[in-house]
Each structure stands twice: as structure tokens, then as C-alpha cells.
Amino acid sequence: MINVCNYIAPNLKTIGGDLHFAGNKDMSEKSFPMLEYVGGNLIIVNASFTKLPEKLKCIEGDVIISEKDRQ
Numbered sequence: 001m002i003n004v005c006n007y008i009a010p011n012l013k014t015i016g017g018d019l020h021f022a023g024n025k026d027m028s029e030k031s032f033p034m035l036e037y038v039g040g041n042l043i044i045v046n047a048s049f050t051k052l053p054e055k056l057k058c059i060e061g062d063v064i065i066s067e068k069d070r071q
Contacts, residue, residue: 008031009032010034012034013036013037014036014039015039015040016040017039018040018041018042018061019038019040019043020045021043021044021045021047022047023045024046025046026048028047028048028049028050029050029051029054032053033053033054033055034053035055035056036055036056036057036058037056038056038059039060041059041063042059042061042063044064045064045066045067046066046067
């Protein structure tokens with residue numbers, strides 16, 4: 001797992017596995033404007049996403065969106 005703050009990947013189009021955003025209010029759909037494919041699960045927890053990235057066409061796994069961490 002990569003722990004980053006203020007990470008922006010403007011050219012990233014594909015992620016082969018899971019993509020998790022947890023507890024980072026600086027991350028949003030604007031951080032990944034070209035993302036089209038996630039090969040695993042997409043988990044967004046306590047982040048600043050208001051919607052999924054606009055170019056995202058396919059998520060092979062589950063999508064979990066939550067405002068709070070699971071206890």
C-alpha cells in the first residue's frame with residue numbers, strides 16, 4: 001500500500017488491482033482525471049470524493065464508499 005498526501009496522477013488510466021482511499025481529505029476525483037479502469041475493488045473511505053472520476057468506465061470488483069472508517 002502506498003501512503004500519500006496530495007497525490008495527483010493526471011495521466012494514470014489503468015490500475016490492475018484494488019484502489020483504496022482512506023482518511024485522506026486531500027484526495028478526490030480530480031486527483032485521477034484520466035482513470036478509466038480498476039481491476040479490483042474501489043474503496044473510498046473518509047476522503048473528499050463527490051463522485052467517481054468522469055472517465056472511469058470499468059471496476060472489476062466491489063465499490064465501497066463511506067464517510068466513516070469501519071470499526
